[in-house]
Amino acid sequence: MENSFRELKVGFELPALKKKVRQEDINLYAKASRDFNPIHIDEEFARQTPAGGTIAHGMLVLAYVSQMMTDVFGENWLESGELNVRFKTPARPGDNLTVSGKVKKCIEENTCFTVTCDVLCANEKGETVISGETVVRVKKDENRC
Amino acid sequence: MTEKSRFDFSQLSPGFEFPAESYILDESTIKDYLQATGDNSNLYRQRSLAPPLAVAALAMAALSEKITLPPGTIHVSQELVFCGMVFAGDRITCSSKVSRKVDRGGLRLMSTDITVTNQDGKTVLTGKVGFVLPDMEKISG
Secondary structure, three states: OHHHHHHOOOOOEEEEEEEEOOHHHHHHHHHHHOOOOHHHHOHHHHHOOOOOOOOOOHHHHHHHHHHHHHHHHOHHHHHHOEEEEEEOOOOOOOOEEEEEEEEEEEEEOOOEEEEEEEEEEEOOOOOEEEEEEEEEEEEHHHOOO | OOHHHOEEHHHOOOOOEEEEEEEEOOHHHHHHHHHHHOOOOHHHHHHOEEOHHHHHHHHHHHHHOOEEOOOOOEEEEEEEEEOOOEEOOOEEEEEEEEEEEEEEOOEEEEEEEEEEEOOOOOEEEEEEEEEEOOOHHHHHO
8 A cells, every 4th residue: 555655644544344244253252362251152042142143252342443543554553553442333244344444633743753553343233333543653764744 | 370360340440550471472473363354454564563453453452351341342443553563573572551440330430551662661552441341239239
């Protein structure tokens, strides 16, 4: 996304990321994250809870937001990213999620630009799964916003 | 982790520090993580980097292994600050501390600060996690 660095300005829309939530990914995420809460991986257990079925880990869905930021900002995001989000609605297996973001502030500092974005993850019904804000410092030699 | 070493919500108060937990972020864990999240970025593979959310996930695991929260607890908010990159094979140590607890009038909230350092003692990630707990009095009738 190197070209997008030059296009960054307030109102710029980050390229959206689309993801389908799959139970096998949730199961693998449970292993990688060591979070084996049955609400995520045990269908029988989850059916008896208010959720009515398994739900994805909130941190798995948040990983999609981080992935969108990495796609745009590369190592700048890994080195200096900040996230502040709220989990609004659980994501369920079969859900089609869209992660989007928009630049809302771009401030020039000595060696970098501090870029603040609104971020959103929504399901196909238009329900907000995650909403919040990200901040990333983009080195000046890589950006002309 | 035995049940004995878990802490119940009622035992916790602001300032309480959970015992730290260390993990080695090996290639295999990162590979599973990237597959689970459907992240095909070459960035991680080329430089043997760990996604920062994989680090955050382990910090959350360290916390959840030490605390007993009632069924119905909701993870409502998450703040994260990435302070440095983490590489495959790094040994990370995850610490957490209760920063806020509200338990009155049916409102039960808890915020916990998390800090992750690498094997050199450098902080690589900080954050804050927010939980809302169910009102047990209402549940029990």
